[in-house]
Amino acid sequence: MGFRPAPGARGRSRERHADPARRRELGQRGRRGRAAVPRLGRRRPRAVRVRRAAARRGPSRRHVTGRSPTCANPGRLAVMERTLERIPPKSADLSEWYQAACYQAELVSQAPVRGCLVLRPYGYGLWERLQAELDRRFKETGHENAYFPLLIPESLLTREAEHVEGFAPEVAWVTEGGSEKLTERLAIRPTSEVIIGVMYAEWIQSYRDLPVLINQWANVMRWEKRTRPFLRTAEFLWQEGHTAHATEQEAAEEVARMLEVYREVAEDVCAVPVYKGEKSSSERFAGANHTYSIEALMPDGRALQSATSHELGQNFARAYDITFAAEDQTQQHAWTTSWGMSWRMLGALIMTHGDDRGLRIPPRMAPVEVVIVPIPRGDTTALDAAAKSLHEQCKAAGLRVRLDDRPGQSPGYKFNEWDMRGVPIRLELGNRDLEAGVVTLVRRDKAVKEDGQKQQVPLNEIVAFIPTMLEQIQHNLFAQAKTFLQDHTIATLDRDEFIRLLKERAGMIDVPWCGDPACEVAVKDATGATTRNLRQPARAERCVPCGEPARYQAYFAQSY
């Protein structure tokens, strides 16, 4: 990715100008080699729109426009046409819509490092909300936070054979320190089972030391070939829980407990409905005995794994000597687990709820729950005071509120901007409202001019009214997403229909399945889809893809 100065960062261009060395460095990387950042909702002049629309239609565009097509980047044209023509983006091209939404809402910026993401303040605000909700639940279930090193010596990493093999293609290595070549390479952690396992071996001596219940908030790195904001990035933020237990039963309970925490955060906080289940053997975490996941369904019919929880059995305990003296005087290996949710969950939230105007953030996740936009006209003395007072009252009530009193932008501009950024409630306050003693409340979850989008609320009731409205919005967004998931979950016992639905990317296709990896590969070759997760028992005797005896009920879908 090329260097991309943050647009709108004041003084940035002067800074570049003043520093020739910096400029040279940037120049070598290429200043413009990066994705187009399409705009949402901003219309260009008609002539431009028409030309671009024509240009996209196909090979005949030369005749239509009289211009050579060779200079145009078709990808960029596609992006622009979509946003300009206001084709429903989520049905036309979710991927382009998604990238536009992320950049335009100022959640993220591309970094001058391949595959890495800059999380801007508004995006970090989302992440902080997710962190807060998860962290509270981790504490409630008895976990403590700790931090382990970023770097893992190669000799330690290679001890658990299956684990190494699984991650080998994605590991980034540190080979030099200062000017000296290292005698042993250091892996930048792709996950921390190894380094944590090594420490647990030191800490755990007796059954009295168990269970160990630790969570780590961290960044990890996986050398991905293709990246997209939040969904797949080389470096990403997540949390990883790592626990050690005396018995397999306890470890299994822990894994189930944390999977339920993830379901709750996804559904009740992010308003993203998910399916819980176990991963098939081919989708399992490298080195785990069982991997469980929550799976969400995106509007394009592809599934998104939103969190995982792993039963590691005694595999890591054996590889890293995590042993303890049991009550019966025997020396035993501990049973370990790990579980994680990353900022990918934010990607799920964005795609699930967004609409043609940009993001729609569920209130419980919104960095800004309420934005106040004053409508100045004539003498604004009284209005300014009223707006400030309203702002203070909201803050005092514990709301995450922002007063947008920027003088340079028109109210209409602000409406669109905050719509794009997904703020759940907008309060408009103008002289008309003041005279009537009301404030105009606008819900982001409703379409423009939809029934109930705007309503007048008496000024002296508004602060008490907002929490109720936020809850309504939260539930409405979840209900919409839930309906979509249900409408696109299709159970079938017919093999031809099964294949057809997967090819059409119709959603979560729910069928009895044998569990054989070869069967899964055959389905993937035919359709591009794999199992997302499984549960028991099967609802019929025969596996729908291959006809062998069925052991599971499986959701099949193409995935991100």
Place this chain on the structure above:
RNA sequence: CGGGAUGUAGCUCAGCUUGGUAGAGCGCUGCGUUUGGGACGCAGAAGUCGCAGGUUCGAAUCCUGUCAUCCCGACCA
């Protein structure tokens, strides 16, 4: 890793075929008028044309190499 495409102002792009003083719209800065769903006027700032070689009196433009990014595939606990 394979196939395709693109690098010119903060953004989107024109200019390149046919070499000759670097362009537009949006954004940005200042002033004024405005403001209930993306306001308007005037003035202004801003780019060693991705990078390195080469050809030439002269290169954004022609040639070679290189780097980066995007799209499609492969890969992806």
